[in-house]
Amino acid sequence: MNQDFIEKDNISIASYFYISGFSGIPHMRYYIFLFFVYIITVLGNSCLMFVIVTDRNLHTPKYIAVFNLSLTDICESTAVIPQLLDTFLFGNQWILYGLCLYNMFSVYLFLTIKSLILTILSFDRLVAICLPLRYHMIVTHRSMLVIIGASWILALLLTITGAIFLSRLSFCKVIVTVNSFYCDHGPIYRSACNNNFPNSVIANLFPAIIIGFPVFFIIFSYTCISVTLFRITTPQDRQRATKACTAHLILVAIFYVAITFTYAFWSFINTNTRIINLSLTSALPPMLNPIIYTFMTEEFMVSAKRLLKRRFIFPSRK
Template identity: 90%
Template sequence: MNQDFTENENISIPSYFYISGFSGILYMRYYYIFLFFVYIITVLGNSCLMLVIITDRNLHTPKYIAVFNLSLTDICESTAVISQQLDTFLFGNQLIPYGLCLCNMFSVLLFFTMQSLTLTILSFDRLVAICLPLRYCMIVTHRSILVIIGASWKLALLLAIIGPIFISRLSFCKVIVTVNSFYCDHGPIYRSACNNNFPSTVIANLFPAIIIGFPVFFIIFSYTCIAVTLFRITTPQDRQRATKTCTAHLILVAIFYVPITFTYAFWSFINTNTRIINLSLTYVLPPMLNPIIYTFMTEEFMVSVKRLLKSRFIFPSRK
């Protein structure tokens, strides 16, 4: 089908894409070693977080269903991004076949979008819990949160597949196209095309608004409402208790959105190599930090961890 499509539409597709990655940057072998440890911590941390949520029935709540989804997404997103970089470091494979490159683009877009949407879902959970506490159990149910997460996955799949589809309709003048990024990034690829790339340009400008802009707007709106509600709470103990429930999520939001917003806002003023490293850290650090933050910043999760450790290792059940 690709061959017929290429002949009929006079579209020339490259055999390979050359992922330049961190070529030309000094001492990058140490950065690759750093990425390896980041990936190990990410997989272990998020796997433990998911295991605790599955094991402890007290965490079988709508909020922790969303947290479980975030951990699953973190592992998948880190695998999609870091595996490509480690393959380059270990085996020197900077050439990636055309079809595999589009799959890599799809995977990164899918899981990055789901990270953003899941953080938005968690802000919705906090909004209802603090602003409408008496109606929380009616609004945020297991069924409703699963429906929202399912709809988010469908939206993420739709958004993620659009980029590769339009890339497949572009014609390239070279057999090997250089991609100035650390993975098969949509932007550098469509800008290398020979034919009209206007649809891809529209997508490149529209997607950040959908994937980052709308979630940030909703999160700011949510915490504005939360701040107003907290201001009306007269008891300092209640105000402190409500604030604690938002701390972990606010830290996750800051770690995820601030670096990437800064990078895109000052895109033209940042050196190419610096921009690539900044984006790389933006993709790999939040998934690693999420389980650490939830473990140490969420009291109910710490209680569950201590309970499980006590029951499994300190007082194991006797047969």
């Protein structure tokens, strides 16, 4: 493909980027399974959101956060999987400059929001177990909506800032190759030939905000929760409190372990290993989240069964 430069404000903007991705990895056609992952993700999270909206018993601050997590999972999968399939199964590895910026913005926006919502859910568990008598005073519908709204605003500000600084880069090469499965910020800014120091700062600062602080807060929260659990004398109460945290802990482990390892040791990891790890980390957790919440959260299971019986098995007769 021929590629020209667009001159704008003395900045050379490449018309296209080439998404190289999985170079040298055989059997990439098996990535078609991500199409079914995407379908399950959309259906599973849509059902989760439907149950939360329909059942009044789930109209609580905690499930406001869970609803937003499901919405973010759908948006994240929509930003990642269709582009990934189009790129590597249908060979459309060229992407327009504007679409590349939009793709990067979308992926990082929903990644950031998801990380912040998981942090909010850990705060919810922290207050519920460590300060049970004050829970309904601290965690209200209004406070939860304010926190989630602030998270969306913070995520928008961070991703818009990253996109603006990336748009100020100038590219000297005729073909700019992006060694990733999407328009990844790191490979793009390192391909620029003008001053990329601001983008370098962003590349190091933003992961600390998006991943580092949430991981630190979640560890702190569950340290406090563990101390509180040891002080609970009744085995039944301890088991109930532990079960209430299990689903969230699994979601946290699935999301953070792989992505933290990748970003912490990216310079020591093979490019293909990094790409495969990030692609699966972006695609699989959104599918698993509704499954985990459905089968490991008792109150949600009760609501789902009640709704199923009322709407489909024993519908009211008019």
